[in-house]
Amino acid sequence: MTNKELFDKGLKIRREVLGSEYVDKSIAGADDFTRPLQELVTEYCWGEIWGRETLDRRTRSIINLSMISALNRPHELKLHVRGALNNGLTKEEIREILLQVAIYCGVPAAIDSFRVAREVFADIEAEG
Structure with a gap:
């Protein structure tokens, strides 16, 4: 190519x-x-x-949410939460990914990630 x-x-x-x-x-x-x-x-x-x-897009979104949360990159995480929803993940699945981040990458990273995800969910509901 x-x-x-x-x-x-x-x-x-x-x-x-x-x-x-x-x-x-x-x-x-x-x-x-x-x-x-x-x-x-x-x-x-x-x-x-x-x-x-x-790997399908759904799986790639799971990986990205995990890595971007671990790296504590809120701007990119916000973008990829929306992308994960577009790729078929549910809010509940995103929550489980972020809980996994808490255990393996640290609670502060997970707290920030949960905050960012909630902002995205609220933005989407407001757009709806």
């Missing part, structure tokens, strides 16, 4: 998981400094890795 094909594949997956509005805003907001990062993420993260068929 060419870089352009991987980028296009990644862009499609990224939009399906995170939502077109968010993705298009991120790409449109890129400048000369940040554009290479947007291209890298879209091509390799979304096209190459998320585009592999061995």
